[in-house]
Amino acid sequence: MKCDILVIGAGALGLSAAYHLKRGNPEKSVLVVDRHGGPGQGNSAKSEGAFRNTFTSETNYLLADSTIDWFTHMQEDLGHDIKLGFLGYLWLFSEEQHRRVTPAIRRMMERGVELRELGKEELQDAIPDLVTDLGDDEEVELMGLESVETGLFCPKSGSLDADALVRSYEEEFLKLGGEVSYGTEVQRLVLKGEPELGIPGEPFVWQEARITGAETGKGEIEAETTIVAAGVWSETLLDPIGVDAMMRPKKRQLFVFKDPKLEGLMDVKGLNEEGALPLTVLPKSAVFLKAEVTEGSVWLGCADDIGRPFDLEDDPQAEEDYYTDSLYHVLVKYFPCFADLRPMNSWAGQYAVNSLDGAPVVSGEPGMIYVGAASGSGIMKCDALGRIVAAFHAGEEEAELYGGRRFRVADLGVADRRVERETFII
Numbered sequence: 539m540k541c542d543i544l545v546i547g548a549g550a551l552g553l554s555a556a557y558h559l560k561r562g563n564p565e566k567s568v569l570v571v572d573r574h575g576g577p578g579q580g581n582s583a584k585s586e587g588a589f590r591n592t593f594t595s596e597t598n599y600l601l602a603d604s605t606i607d608w609f610t611h612m613q614e615d616l617g618h619d620i621k622l623g624f625l626g627y628l629w630l631f632s633e634e635q636h637r638r639v640t641p642a643i644r645r646m647m648e649r650g651v652e653l654r655e656l657g658k659e660e661l662q663d664a665i666p667d668l669v670t671d672l673g674d675d676e677e678v679e680l681m682g683l684e685s686v687e688t689g690l691f692c693p694k695s696g697s698l699d700a701d702a703l704v705r706s707y708e709e710e711f712l713k714l715g716g717e718v719s720y721g722t723e724v725q726r727l728v729l730k731g732e733p734e735l736g737i738p739g740e741p742f743v744w745q746e747a748r749i750t751g752a753e754t755g756k757g758e759i760e761a762e763t764t765i766v767a768a769g770v771w772s773e774t775l776l777d778p779i780g781v782d783a784m785m786r787p788k789k790r791q792l793f794v795f796k797d798p799k800l801e802g803l804m805d806v807k808g809l810n811e812e813g814a815l816p817l818t819v820l821p822k823s824a825v826f827l828k829a830e831v832t833e834g835s836v837w838l839g840c841a842d843d844i845g846r847p848f849d850l851e852d853d854p855q856a857e858e859d860y861y862t863d864s865l866y867h868v869l870v871k872y873f874p875c876f877a878d879l880r881p882m883n884s885w886a887g888q889y890a891v892n893s894l895d896g897a898p899v900v901s902g903e904p905g906m907i908y909v910g911a912a913s914g915s916g917i918m919k920c921d922a923l924g925r926i927v928a929a930f931h932a933g934e935e936e937a938e939l940y941g942g943r944r945f946r947v948a949d950l951g952v953a954d955r956r957v958e959r960e961t962f963i964i
């Protein structure tokens with residue numbers, strides 16, 4: 539089998555890259571392969587589908603802000619029902635946290651990010667179920683929980699249906715004449731020496747080593763360019779050829795609740811049109827929750843870090859005692875409406891964490907482009923990343939993001955990387 543461009547991975551990044559590559563190169567054959575039976579079945583469809591433009595790093599801001607505009611275009615102009623909902627993000631800060639993040643908030647506002655600060659009383663009026671004053675009972679002291687002093691509300695944020703998003707990219711890609719092959723597992727990347735002599739042991743150090751495609755369960759696929767967009771599994775393809783995927787897989791879990799006691803979270807005032815709880819980040823341990831309006835449910839997660847191992851798993855599972863022993867105790871202090879509730883559903887996936895700066899990587903080797911290390915925000919940056927891959931492939935210095943802003947391609951590379959470390963991570 540032969541194609542001009544082979545994309546490994548039909549997640550949000552692979553399909554966005556495939557779509558933008560095909561759009562820019564209509565004459566080239568672009569083939570997407572994935573070991574699963576359909577698109578998005580790696581981590582994309584396990585995600586919360588949340589998006590925000592509240593990032594302290596200019597890079598992350600540009601990637602997410604332009605992708606959010608693209609989502610609106612996809613839903614309103616291209617007619618894809620990706621269930622885009624602008625419920626907003628609400629960061630809850632203690633007095634001390636607020637003091638620390640104030641310079642970052644100012645910088646984001648100067649950049650043009652729309653943000654609204656809410657005092658305690660305003661928070662209380664908007665979300666009557668939220669407890670801002672925790673008092674000083676023994677548990678509060680033991681857990682080091684702090685009362686809420688301020689809320690930072692970010693309206694250009696919310697969530698979408700990640701599964702519908704990847705399917706929409708696939709549909710647009712297929713309309714352009716792109717091809718997909720599901721149930722196709724890549725076993726290894728094919729590395730050849732140039733000039734090729736056909737002698738065992740190639741590539742020798744004096745040859746130029748070039749990736750010429752991939753060996754799959756269905757045979758070898760030769761390609762001029764191979765795009766590695768295999769998410770957390772990218773390291774299984776890149777490690778054997780000595781290329782660093784610049785990320786480590788870390789488990790993330792989501793818990794879903796549906797109960798009459800939570801109805802107040804669907805009746806929030808003055809924050810969004812739906813009157814529902816925005817994605818709300820608690821002051822402690824990066825525990826967050828959001829209303830899922832279409833289902834009438836509430837989703838809960840936590841961006842835990844130290845203590846949670848890096849470990850590549852094919853099918854990670856949610857741990858019930860992680861909820862009962864860890865998250866519950868923090869959650870119920872701020873939202874007592876969760877008292878005695880157990881999740882009706884839960885699942886787990888993995889973040890591809892770049893611990894150095896928390897930003898994605900787009901880098902290349904002869905014959906190959908790698909896109910990954912999305913660090914838990916690959917959905918909300920997928921369109922910008924797809925465009926950057928296409929610009930990299932075309933040898934352009936800058937990519938044009940949706941809406942016309944320009945982005946220096948090398949900024950996400952390794953050799954000439956220019957990314958500020960992100961501090962607003964969940």
Ligand SMILES: Cc1cc2nc3c(=O)[nH]c(=O)nc-3n(C[C@H](O)[C@H](O)[C@H](O)COP(=O)(O)OP(=O)(O)OC[C@H]3O[C@@H](n4cnc5c(N)ncnc54)[C@H](O)[C@@H]3O)c2cc1C
Nearest residue numbers: 547549551573580581582586588724769887915916917918
């Ligand atoms: C619980 C959870 C919640 C999240 N919430 C959010 C959120 O709210 N917002 C957000 O922006 N991001 C979120 N993320 C992160 C987001 O899901 C990822 O950043 C994004 O899905 C990465 O897309 P991807 O295309 O790189 O990876 P994936 O979607 O994992 O795609 C990689 C694909 O490669 C395929 N593949 C791998 N190896 C091979 C092989 N050898 N051969 C063939 N195919 C292969 C896989 O089957 C898979 O389909 C969340 C992640 C998790 C786990």
